[in-house]
Amino acid sequence: MSLGLPVHLVPHHVRRASAKAAHVVALVCILIASFAIVAIQAALPSRILWPALIAFAVMIAALWQLDRHRTPFYSAAYLAVGGTSLYWVSVVAMSEFPGANLSDNFILSMAKVALIMVGGAGVRTISAIAWSVAGFLVAGVTTFVAARQTDSVFLFDGTAFAALGLFVVLHTGLSYTRFRSRSAQPSLHRAARDEQLSSMRYRIEVKAAAVMHDTVLNHLAAIASARDGEIQQTLRDQIDRDLEVLVGEEWLLDVDGAPDQQTHVDWRTSPLFRVIEESRQLGLEVDVSGDVSAVSRLGLERATAVALAAKQCLVNVYRHAETDRAELVVYGSEREVSVMVIDTGKGFSEEETGSDRLGLRQSVRRRIENVGGTVQVWSTPGKGTSVMIRVPAMQATGATS
Numbered sequence: 001m002s003l004g005l006p007v008h009l010v011p012h013h014v015r016r017a018s019a020k021a022a023h024v025v026a027l028v029c030i031l032i033a034s035f036a037i038v039a040i041q042a043a044l045p046s047r048i049l050w051p052a053l054i055a056f057a058v059m060i061a062a063l064w065q066l067d068r069h070r071t072p073f074y075s076a077a078y079l080a081v082g083g084t085s086l087y088w089v090s091v092v093a094m095s096e097f098p099g100a101n102l103s104d105n106f107i108l109s110m111a112k113v114a115l116i117m118v119g120g121a122g123v124r125t126i127s128a129i130a131w132s133v134a135g136f137l138v139a140g141v142t143t144f145v146a147a148r149q150t151d152s153v154f155l156f157d158g159t160a161f162a163a164l165g166l167f168v169v170l171h172t173g174l175s176y177t178r179f180r181s182r183s184a185q186p187s188l189h190r191a192a193r194d195e196q197l198s199s200m201r202y203r204i205e206v207k208a209a210a211v212m213h214d215t216v217l218n219h220l221a222a223i224a225s226a227r228d229g230e231i232q233q234t235l236r237d238q239i240d241r242d243l244e245v246l247v248g249e250e251w252l253l254d255v256d257g258a259p260d261q262q263t264h265v266d267w268r269t270s271p272l273f274r275v276i277e278e279s280r281q282l283g284l285e286v287d288v289s290g291d292v293s294a295v296s297r298l299g300l301e302r303a304t305a306v307a308l309a310a311k312q313c314l315v316n317v318y319r320h321a322e323t324d325r326a327e328l329v330v331y332g333s334e335r336e337v338s339v340m341v342i343d344t345g346k347g348f349s350e351e352e353t354g355s356d357r358l359g360l361r362q363s364v365r366r367r368i369e370n371v372g373g374t375v376q377v378w379s380t381p382g383k384g385t386s387v388m389i390r391v392p393a394m395q396a397t398g399a400t401s
Helices: 007-043 051-068 072-096 106-121 125-149 158-225 233-248 271-281 292-297 300-320 359-369 394-400
Strands: 285-290 325-332 336-343 374-380 384-392
Touching (some): 007 051, 007 158, 051 072, 072 106, 072 125, 106 125, 106 158, 125 158, 271 285, 271 300, 271 325, 292 325, 292 336, 300 336, 300 359, 300 384, 359 374, 359 384
Antiparallel strands (some): 325 336, 336 384, 374 384
């Protein structure tokens, strides 16, 4: 099957290739016949065979025009010129060798095969076969007329007939292959579409789980752990903002994985900077160090993913580490950007974390993996936790693509 080309271009290229191949075969046959004439003329100088070379030269010119313009007009012209040339060659050969019964001679057979190859210019399989049959008939009629005119015996040419049969079989096979290819294309397109939908569905599910954990579950936990009385205005503002995002379905905008990767993100306007400020408003003291300008090497999608993953890490520190202090370190290189969140809290064992704890699993690991990054966690009970987030830099992505 020809799956490397768009479906609508496959038939055109296959027909063009088959026509070119048929014309090359025709040219080779004419040249072989011409060389044979030259060899016989050199061996038998008394025979006058050189006029046949003129006929073959005219036939080559007609074939060249047919190869340039594969139209019914030029196909008919090639048959007319080729038939006349074959008649002339037949008369010359039969006149110089009377009584030799040359109608199925090797030289004439090569010229007949060249006429049969006119079918390569056919647009469809049926027309290609019809033109080849016409070439076979023209070749047979011209040699028959030449044999009658020179009082020679006309013999059926098995070589020309075999060439016609091979041509018919070849084009029938190509037609069947194209039919099978066309019938398979809808199934392949459906499979590709189903795979794309499955991938998009998975991305939506992962993102929905992460967004649910980052917003609703975190807010419920914050409300549950808040003091009695009215909810703090800061928490109230965060809940309102997140509800607007959920209701407006803004979280679905980058699900297709095609955000503007070339959008540079500055530190002061970056999602990571906003996350740090929100964490500080909750009462968590966050010390920032390292090369904060490295976030400018991230595109918008990766910068957002890193920020939300870091936010979940800081939320975990605030809620579970029993400390009000955390450190966020930014590293950068030409190939990747790393963000490390460190605390000296009570630590934990990730293997012993309950299945209902989705923070590291959904909001951190899967979110970063979806943008081509990795997450490493080091935690020791009683000594603290360190989370290393690594994602490819925008320049590295462009260099490898």
